[in-house]
Amino acid sequence: MPADQSTPHISAFRKAALTCPIPPAVELIGEKWAFLILRGALNGLRHFEEFQAGLGIARNILSDRLGKMVAGGILQRDADPSDRRKVVYSLTAKGEGLLTVVLALRQWGEEWGHGAPGVILADGRDGRPVRKICVQAHDGRPLRLHDLKWVDRDGASTALPTAAE
């Protein structure tokens, strides 16, 4: 009994999930501490003890997460030349690419009442706050969820609905 016949969009979803970049990405940063470590790194935390004191994370968990994020290419692990006991964890280009994700989450939390932050991210040049991150069309128009559809690589639309009502 192929259950797929009665559920075309589920089988489309499963097929799309096979090549979706989200599951592997979630494997790397989709857990509580990874996100907070990332936020710390974006805010200038660099040493093991800084992360530990700044986040209040257990040392063994921090050690494990830093190792995984280094293995995943998000962080870089270097010896501090000024003190050979110290290790500097810095963001790689790949790790910096997560800025949009972290900022989008931050703005979402801000908008939906999970606490208004005391500091705001601003343009270093003129000090004006950054824009709210949004999904944009090719010409820059902001797009809502209803304005979107999924298309195949060649441009044909697919069976995947976008949260259709």
Next chain:
Amino acid sequence: MPADQSTPHISAFRKAALTCPIPPAVELIGEKWAFLILRGALNGLRHFEEFQAGLGIARNILSDRLGKMVAGGILQRDADPSDRRKVVYSLTAKGEGLLTVVLALRQWGEEWGHGAPGVILADGRDGRPVRKICVQAHDGRPLRLHDLKWVDRDGASTALPTAAE
């Protein structure tokens, strides 16, 4: 003895963390399955069995996560009028707001080699792919991490570095 004297940016970080929207947001969606459930919801999954079959998640975990996301105001839980056994989980406006986060993560994964997706999100009007999400200045200029700084609510810059080298 205040250890803060030797670590000014850590104490600035801890102070900023108190009102940061990220930790509560992470509490809600910062775990493996919450992200994937959200992706499913954005792709049109609506019923318990659809999520279960589509994601391969254990039923008790799914039940727990759906409940938490409903409690957090991300999902809405309604009875299906056409079949009173069924329950429809749909995104609230708050949940739809997470589209930017999920899409940013997806684009990041795509860019950094975690699998190229077979389907692409496009503008429903003209079928052209959406832009890459990025941080923008007030005038729309794209900004990198080095171009940014933190400012206080009143516009004064703070002690928080932005991943300074």
Next chain:
DNA sequence: CTGTTAGGTTGCGATATGCAACTAACTACC
């Protein structure tokens, strides 16, 4: 050489996860 700091690792109890089986409503069929 002694004390301290940085960055871990180890042991252990608490918590979360995943699988399979069970239940309680409801629907569809005959």
Next chain:
DNA sequence: GGTAGTTAGTTGCATATCGCAACCTAACAG
């Protein structure tokens, strides 16, 4: 209207992960 099947869970149990505290080693500082 009795029976089978579907939907949305819950429960029990084995395993994996988490967090805390303590311990460890290498590198300083005096």
